Structure formats: structure tokens, C-alpha cells
Amino acid sequence: MKAREIAFKVLCDIEDNNNYSNIAINKHFKNLDIANQDRGLATELIYGVIENQYYLDYIINKLSKIKTQKLSTYVKILLRMGIYQIAFLDSISEYAAVNETVNLVKKYDKRSSGFVNAILRNVIRNKDEVLDINTGNEIMDIATKYSYSPWIIKDWTKNFGKEFTQDLLEANSEKPNLYLRVNTIKISRDELINRLQEQGIKASKVNTIEEAIKVENLKNIENNELFKQGLFTIQDISSMVVGKVMNPKENSMVLDVCSAPGGKTTHMATLMNNTGKVVARDVFEHKLKLINDTVNRLGLANVDVENFDASQIDTESLDKFDYVLTDVPCSGLGIIRRKPEIKYKEKADLKDLPKIQYTILENASKYVKIGGTLIYSTCTIQDKENIEVIEKFINEYDNFELVPINEINIDLDNQDKGYLKIYPNIHGMDGFFISKLRRVR
Numbered sequence: 001m002k003a004r005e006i007a008f009k010v011l012c013d014i015e016d017n018n019n020y021s022n023i024a025i026n027k028h029f030k031n032l033d034i035a036n037q038d039r040g041l042a043t044e045l046i047y048g049v050i051e052n053q054y055y056l057d058y059i060i061n062k063l064s065k066i067k068t069q070k071l072s073t074y075v076k077i078l079l080r081m082g083i084y085q086i087a088f089l090d091s092i093s094e095y096a097a098v099n100e101t102v103n104l105v106k107k108y109d110k111r112s113s114g115f116v117n118a119i120l121r122n123v124i125r126n127k128d129e130v131l132d133i134n135t136g137n138e139i140m141d142i143a144t145k146y147s148y149s150p151w152i153i154k155d156w157t158k159n160f161g162k163e164f165t166q167d168l169l170e171a172n173s174e175k176p177n178l179y180l181r182v183n184t185i186k187i188s189r190d191e192l193i194n195r196l197q198e199q200g201i202k203a204s205k206v207n208t209i210e211e212a213i214k215v216e217n218l219k220n221i222e223n224n225e226l227f228k229q230g231l232f233t234i235q236d237i238s239s240m241v242v243g244k245v246m247n248p249k250e251n252s253m254v255l256d257v258c259s260a261p262g263g264k265t266t267h268m269a270t271l272m273n274n275t276g277k278v279v280a281r282d283v284f285e286h287k288l289k290l291i292n293d294t295v296n297r298l299g300l301a302n303v304d305v306e307n308f309d310a311s312q313i314d315t316e317s318l319d320k321f322d323y324v325l326t327d328v329p330c331s332g333l334g335i336i337r338r339k340p341e342i343k344y345k346e347k348a349d350l351k352d353l354p355k356i357q358y359t360i361l362e363n364a365s366k367y368v369k370i371g372g373t374l375i376y377s378t379c380t381i382q383d384k385e386n387i388e389v390i391e392k393f394i395n396e397y398d399n400f401e402l403v404p405i406n407e408i409n410i411d412l413d414n415q416d417k418g419y420l421k422i423y424p425n426i427h428g429m430d431g432f433f434i435s436k437l438r439r440v441r
């Protein structure tokens, strides 16, 4: 199978099954024996089409009598792929873009080949006019250009202002850096950098976090010997900041109520130097394997993995833990660079989140010992899911106080107040919110 056909299959899987792109790519690419060049083009097509889906559909709807909602998945995906190549990929000739796409239509939906051919040729004939955006509405123009659900553009413009939103949209269109977290139980950062460089991988230190390494050309990670030996995990800097802010002492009791796939759990267990105990819970049984796999690969002996719903109270855990982490389910609007499909979430899908987040935080707070630390974090930049949840909690529970964050210098405006607001356009990291509280009585 060639690059375009692989991309087509992955995109159909994402469209029909609502899968995340990274999960679908891993699934389809796992046992695929293809040249690196084909792998590269397939990946480019998959991410390119997902990142520009609203815009590509806008063009299809300009040219087609049958609107995208009514088109079959096959035809819709192939049209998106064809137009994407014409509009964005200079390295591919327009002729190849049309012919290769039409060949795939002939294979998968023969009777639509004339229709797809006509639309793609129309794009080429009237390129400037067809690719131009003019919806007659400023918000819709921006939503189409950057491919977002319009409510997000409206919401950000209202909350952050036009200029900030523009910067954020540009930052979200950039390719994110790849970071590793060194397993300091097994190896030092300097030594791991040397070992990576011996493999021809570009690796450099990150100043903000002493166990972080930026890598540039690390491919096929799961088969990498150093990965298999448990010398590192993949984690973004913002996510590592959570562990640093928590800063758990050796031999303490830690509870992570929403822990899968285990990035922060294993970071905290490592910071504790394999002592004490981290109880790692998640509501989804099937996700516990992900945590266990990483714990075992890293050689951690201080993690207990449990299946538990954090929206329920666990009477056995009351007042038991020195540190509790609530890394709650959220809209994910801070990690669009990594999961572009988040741009298409509907407002209605997210409306119950603050309530769920508050319940999880409220329950988790009951497990903290007097003097213990409670961290609330999300990978979103929406105030409703972040500071507003914390403000409500502080108003309700006077036995908790926000604690100045001294472990790191990232958001000097707010860290004295006990929280960090991290944005891709300001800090060059995933968008996160991290708040630190202490139980005072």
C-alpha cells in the first residue's frame, strides 16, 4: 500500500470512529512495512487534512452541489486529501494530486470518480478564487482560515482579545517540539544525552526542568533500545511542570486520582526516588495497562495502580495522603498542536466539564492530610475549567489555601497567587493550568 492509500484508511477510521489521530496512526502504522518516505507523506497527509478540515470542507461546499454532510466518507476524505495537496503541498504536482486521488476513488467508490475529478480540476482552474476565504463574517473567516469550531474563536476573542487570539492560533499551527523525561533512577541527563547522540539523535538540555531533554529526530520510539531499557519517557514540558510543582518528598504517600496513561504518576514516583507510595487511579479499566506498562518499563516499585471513579468518595482514603493530584478530564484546548481534532469540539460537548472537575477536586481534597498538598491541573486554557473551578473551591472550603509556587519560574504574574496559566503562544509549551493548594486544618 502506498502513502495516499494508507492516509486514506487512517482518515476514514478517524472520521467513522471518532478516534484521536495519534491513536489511529499508531494502530495503522504499527506493523506496516513501508519506506520512510511513504510514511512521511502519509503522516503529512493525515495531519494536514485534520488540521485544515473546516477550510477544506469550505472549499468542497463552494464547488459541490452535494454538501459535505451528505457525501460518503470515502468521497469526502478523498476530496479533502486531493484539495489539501493542491492547496498546501508545493512538492506535489497538481497533476499527481488529481490523478492519484482519482485512482483511489476508482478503487473505493468507482461511480464517484467523475464527480471528484471535476471538483479537483475546478480547484486547479480557478485556484486563487476557489482557495480564497470570504464568508462575510470576521469570526467565520478566522474559523475557516485556521479550521476551528467558530464558538472557540468567539470565546477566545472575547476572553483574550483579538491580538492574543491571533498569536495563539498561529502558535497552535506550529509543530510541537518533542521532549523526553529522563528516568533519573537509572541514568543521568548528561549520560542519556550522550547515549542518544551516539544513535545520531539530536538531543539537548531544557533549562526549565532538569530532567527534560529536547529531541529532534527521534523516530519509531517504541523500538528504540534506550526506550525499551526504561531510560526515558515522552512527556511535554508543561506536564513535567505539574510534577515539579508537586515536588513530593521521599517516603511520602501520594494519590493521583486521574492518572492514565501515567505520565505524572511516574514522574512523581521517580522524584521520590522509588520510595514511599504513589497510588495511581483511573476510572477506565483498560487504561490501567498503560500505567502498569510504563511503571514496569521504568523499573518503579513504588506505584500501586487501582481502578476507581474519582467522582465517588472512597471512605478508606480520607485524610491519608501527603500529596494528592487531580489532573482532571478537560476540553484539551491547550494541546491542539498535538491533537488537532480538538479544534472541532462542540461547545455543548464541554458544558458539563466544570461540574465534573469540581466534584473530582472536592472528593480528592478529602484525602489530603492536614498540612498536605493538593494540585489541580488541566491541559486547557479555558478559565471556566481552571481558575473558576479553583475560586469556587476556595470559597467553599476554608481549610484549603492557595500556596505560592516557588519551584519554577514560568508565569510570574500568577505564581505568587498559587497558580500557573501556561499558553503555547507565550511559553512555547502545551497550554496548561496548574494550581497548588495546602490543607491548613
Ligand SMILES: C[S@@+](CC[C@H](N)C(=O)[O-])C[C@H]1O[C@@H](n2cnc3c(N)ncnc32)[C@H](O)[C@@H]1O
Pocket: 239, 257, 258, 259, 260, 261, 262, 263, 264, 265, 281, 282, 283, 284, 287, 308, 309, 310, 311, 327, 328, 329, 330
Ligand atoms: C488529563 S488525563 C490524565 C493524564 C495523566 N495524569 C498523565 O499525566 O498521564 C485525565 C484522565 O482522567 C481519567 N478520568 C476521567 N474521568 C474520571 C473519573 N471519574 N475518575 C477517575 N479518572 C477519570 C481519564 O481516563 C484520563 O485518563
